[in-house]
Amino acid sequence: MTTTEHAATAEQQAADRLLTALQTRTACAPVRDLIGPVDLPAAYRVQERLTAGRLEHGATIVGRKIGLTSEAVQRQMGVDQPDFGVLFDDMAYADGAVVPTGGLLQPKAEAEVAFVLREDLADGPLDSAQVRAAIDYGMPALEVCDSRIDGWDIKFADTVADNASSGVYILGDTTKTLDEFAPVDVDMRMLINGEEVSTGNGAACLGDPLNAVAWLARAARDFGEPLRAGQVILSGALGPMRPVRSGDEVTVEITGLGTVVAKFSEGNAHE
Template identity: 80%
Template sequence: MTTTHSETAEARAADRLLTALRTGVACTPVRDLIGSDDLPAAYRVQERLTRGRTDAGASIVGRKIGLTSKAVQEQMGVDQPDFGVLFDDMAYDDGARVPIGRLLQPKAEAEVAFVLKSDLADGPLDVAQIAAAVDYGVAAIEICDSRIDGWDIAFADTVADNASSGVYVLGTRRLTLDEFTPVEVGMRMLINGAEVSTGDGAACLGDPLNAVAWLARAARDFGEPLRAGQVILSGALGPMRPLSPGDEVVVEISGLGTVRATFNEGNTHD
């Protein structure tokens, strides 16, 4: 089989990002290889990264949705969110001490996370079907990260780089959709006791369930539908904020309670 120029460029982009992930040294953007807005190419690079991670022993446990804020979409010059893959080694429990050294340029944001009780592979994948597939929701901290130096990213860069994913922390209070309404939640995020971000459910594509519906359709279109048991990070409820060693992050989401984590020196998974 003949290797095309685009396949070679995508392989080089994936190698650049995997090297940054492995060495902890941020790299230059990959848009010089795949263009700034070639969405199919960017997701093919992401798929190469995913294979690289799973070949090294990581397991896929869910998906994350990025760019759910209209303001951020306008800043990036796009009209849609993006998605990335969650791996088992990204997950931390409430109250965890997270080694900040495993991250390059971390930024925290507050989200509603959902866990699915059924597959989302068939049917219209509308909000009603999404709601029926949700087992429960929890408060979550997502730590976004970029392997690209200085967060110098265009849309294709962040898609290729697994939607700028880092790690995540899930709360312990699990509520069904009979017990809370995602669009109605309010959020506060504090770093070292100071309020740094506020928002609500409507900030996430109008409703976090809208975001999951978008993801379900996009994931099916790309050939990897959402599955029962997966964790879905549905997108930020307010602005994200940078982190430094020693920071404590606390997220409060009405109904879902509080989730917290401390970001300590070091690079070993706690």
């Protein structure tokens, strides 16, 4: 077996491990033993295999998410850049929804600004001005990150391969254009069962959530799958994530943008 064939086999084994964990709702061992802890191209190839598996089972891609937007978390992972994952239709919930915890393994909630694109981000410089013009509107969002890796024992390659540790997401009902709010200026509070558990602001997300979207636009194009009109973009955490469990009610308040709420309950399907 050639070196290339061996690498492809290892990447397929990593994808199979993660897909099995996803399908059986059983956490698995890290995949860095197969692809190394910081091999970026290999990790994204595993993610692509995982995505192909999801699509074969009927899922539809509706957007992208950005992870590791905090410099502190990047240092912890030993990297100097964010990562990204794919949003599927079955990951989305409406404001106020009951989110079944049976479909999750180790959920952790974080507050974000979400955007919906009006235009493709496939050509041109993909700079801040182009990105700003391409955004239709923003809204408050609650992302529930999850890891198929047992105990969140992850390095950079593990989280990238595992679709950037994606779980589900909840979008608020309030939408505003960029003429109506400035993402960099927002302040965030996240409460679980009425208790404040996380705070942050727009500057905590790569200096500005729009910077994060610009980074994603360039990275997605480099990997051959540019951002498209109509897609939802989760731009990255505004503050620390916190674990959630069945029975919790999570509220995210983002100044100038609005509120989003989700309740968590036992179950295995959208309710």
